[in-house]
Amino acid sequence: MNKLDTALLNLLIKDGRTSFADIARQLNVSRTHARARVQAMVESGVIEQFTAVINPEKLGKVISTFIDLKVAPIAIEAVADDLASKPEVVSLYIMTDLKSLHIHTLTDSYETFNSFVNENLFARPEILAxxxxxxLKRVKHRRGGARL
Structure with a gap:
């Protein structure tokens, strides 16, 4: 990665639909070169996917909750895989202590969140805490990934 690649990625992070012509103009390179650099980053795995950023509130998902679970280490992968498949879970991470999961959920109400917790967390003996x-309020958040 060089400075050009970093600048190119920052343009795509800001707007993944930016045309190669616009990228080329902004970075003072040819459209062919801009396309080739993007393709190389896709092939190397630097760019994993192009996606849309959705405003959950516009879809009625107004309850954003962060959950920290302590899980029996032997069950952490199974619990993580199961919870990751739930539509309420928008992100899930296994933490370095290898017994904690950090989860972000989006639901339309506290009642829906409560149902999620009752059905997926409370009844599992492998979840210890x-x-x-x-x-409460979003102050800063990343859209489209880390800024480079």
Whole structure:
């Protein structure tokens, strides 16, 4: 990765639909070169996918909750895989202590969140502890990935 690649990625992070012609103009390179650099980053795995960023509130998903679970280490992968398949879970991470999961959920109401917790967390003996906090106010968030 060089400075040009970093600048190109930052343009795509800001707007993944930016045309190669616009990228070329902004970076003072040819359209062919811009396309080739993007293709090379796709092939090398630097760019994993192009996607849309959805505003969950516009879809009625107004309850944003962060959950920290302590899980029996032997069950962490199975619990993570199962929870990751749930539509309420928008991100899920296994933490370095290898017994914690950090989860972000989006639901349309506290009642829906409560149902999710009752059905997917409370009844599982391999989950040893649960902490959760609902989002009060979004101050800074990343859209489209890390800024380079």
């Amino acid at each position: 649960i902490e959760s906090s609902a989002l």
